[in-house]
Amino acid sequence: DLSRFDWWKSRKIVVQRVIERGWVKDFYAAFNLYGGIEGFREIIKEVPSLSARDMNFVCVAFDLKKEELKCYTRKLLRDQLLDS
Template identity: 85%
Template sequence: MTIFDEYKTYKGEVEISPSLLWEYDLSHFDWWKTRKVVVQRIIERGWLTDFYAAFKLYGGIEGFREIIKEVPSLSPRDMNFVCVAFDLKREELRCYTRKLLRDQLLSS
């Protein structure tokens, strides 16, 4: 059982909390173009209903999972969370490979 098992049976209306994207004008917001920012904010600060809204917006859990792989930066704690919750390996995450490259560059 995962924390997102209820998603398929959830009947309530969901929308992404505007407070997650406080600096953007949401009346002219391109949800697809800025998908990495949206997903990053939801992972970092979102509620369960924010996840559900993003699943609905980005093609279900699988679509959201693919966007997670593209997110440029996440904290170690958030990386661990997405790896466990979405059955990902760290090496699949751009934020992890970028961190490894940065650490490698700084240590040389």
């Protein structure tokens, strides 16, 4: 039920889904909802998981470094734990 959906509380999952499955119009809607491209960029940094392909996309499209992404640092930590 979207009338009761908390868009701000669920912002990380909304941004993740837009990145993974969204059309251009979905990106523009998310920009409007979350404070423009800068607001969207800040939320991207907090998204807990993205595929390698999606991480590369957001780094190029939004001028981010992988090290700024929570999903990248979590992946590195997970890989370190599995290697030990």
